[in-house]
Amino acid sequence: MAGLSVVTAETAHAITSAEVKNWLRVDGSDDDTVIGNLVIASHNWAKRYTNRSLTTQTLKMSIDSVYDTDIPVREGNYVGIDQDITRRSILLPQSPVASITHVKSFDDADTESTFASSKYFLDKAGIPARFVLRNGQSYPTGLRVANALEITYVAGYGGVNDVPQYIKHACLIYTAWLFEHRGDGTERLSAPYQATQLLQPYIVRQFGTNPYRGTAHYGGMV
Numbered sequence: 001m002a003g004l005s006v007v008t009a010e011t012a013h014a015i016t017s018a019e020v021k022n023w024l025r026v027d028g029s030d031d032d033t034v035i036g037n038l039v040i041a042s043h044n045w046a047k048r049y050t051n052r053s054l055t056t057q058t059l060k061m062s063i064d065s066v067y068d069t070d071i072p073v074r075e076g077n078y079v080g081i082d083q084d085i086t087r088r089s090i091l092l093p094q095s096p097v098a099s100i101t102h103v104k105s106f107d108d109a110d111t112e113s114t115f116a117s118s119k120y121f122l123d124k125a126g127i128p129a130r131f132v133l134r135n136g137q138s139y140p141t142g143l144r145v146a147n148a149l150e151i152t153y154v155a156g157y158g159g160v161n162d163v164p165q166y167i168k169h170a171c172l173i174y175t176a177w178l179f180e181h182r183g184d185g186t187e188r189l190s191a192p193y194q195a196t197q198l199l200q201p202y203i204v205r206q207f208g209t210n211p212y213r214g215t216a217h218y219g220g221m222v
Contacts, residue, residue, distance in 0.1 A: 003061075003062060004059055004060070004061050004062075004093055004094070005059070005060050005062070006057060006058070006059060006060075007058040007059060007060050007152060008057060008058035009057055010053075010054070010055040010056060010057040010156065011055075011056075012055040012056075012159050012160045013039050013040060013043040013054070013055060013160065014042070014043045014046055014054045014055065014160065014163045014167055014168055014171045015039055015042065015043070015160065015163075015168050015171045015172055015175065016039065016160055017032065017035050017036050017039055019168075019172065020035050020038070020039060020172065020175050020176075020179075021035060023172045023175070023176060024176055024179060031179075034179070034182070035175075035179070038175045038178045038179055039171075039175060041175075041178060042171040042172075042174045042175040042178065043055075043171060045171075045174060045191070046167055046170060046171050046174070046199060047094075049191075049196070049199050049203065050167070050199055050202045050203050050204060051093070051094065051203065051204040051205075052094060052095060052096070052202060052204060053094040053095070053096070053155035053156040053157075054156060054157060054163050054167065055156045055157065055158065055159060055160065055162075055163065056098070056154060056155075056156040056157075056158055056159070057154075057155060057156050058101065058152065058153070058154050058155075059093075059094055059152070059153060059154075059155050060150055060151070060152045061090075061092060061093065061150070061151045061152075061153070062147045062149070062150050063090070063147075063148065063149040063150075063151070064145065064146050064147065064148060065143065065145070065148055065149075088132060088133040089123070089130040089131060089132045089133070090130065090131040090151065091128045091129075091130055092128055092129045092130065092131060092151065092153060092155075093128065094155045095124075095127045095128045095129050095155065095204060096124065096127070096129065096155065096156065096157060097122060097124050097128075097129035097153050097154070097155050098124075098153075098154040098155065098156070098158075099122065099153065099154045100117075100120075100122050100131060100151065100152070100153045100154075101152040101153055101154060102114055102115075102117075102152050103115035103117075103120065103131070103149070103150065103151050103152070104149070104150045104152075105139075105140040105143055105148060105149050105150075106143065106144050106147065106148055106149075106150075107140075107142050107143060107144060108142065108143070108144045108145075110144065113140065115140065118134075119133065119134055119137040120132060120133050120134060120137065121134060122153075127204055128204060131151055164202065166198045166199070166201070166202070167198070167199065167202060169198055170194075170195040170196070170198040170199050171195075173192050173194050173195040173198070174191055174192065174195045177191065177192045177195070
């Protein structure tokens, strides 16, 4: 099924257990396991809330089709990361993107081909980052009907010390909140307002076509 998958998971998180223990003023080791689990939980929460990769991971984006003739006719609104074929670019989810590892295509016999890196470049000047075809280049032809194109790329700010301070601070607040509310579950609880406000500048909002269904934007070449 087309979509986004993790090739290599992150080995670091937005905050460390040591930072959390200092934030909570916890000196002992009795809660180390709990704190370690909450570090992961807050890291994943911040990722989902902002639609960003925080620490380095390798992702693979699979796309069903890249041609206008394969666009399914559907009613209603599409919500997702834009795949902008007419403008020769594909937006990459989970910015920031450090590099594109490779791009592969598959024909109807499931034969794999690597798309030459000289035919495209990574535009990371904005958020989200974009895969962009160079002048005179075109997408492969004769592709299979599902998972026809794969873009594998490295996303994330880097290590724990490279994550923006506001995101780290939000994770510390959220981790402390989770720590204090362990076992609570009789009512719906929301993340602390301070944490969500710190993340507002980092939220990636994208309203457009679904990238995994071969849809395109008809807006002219740029």
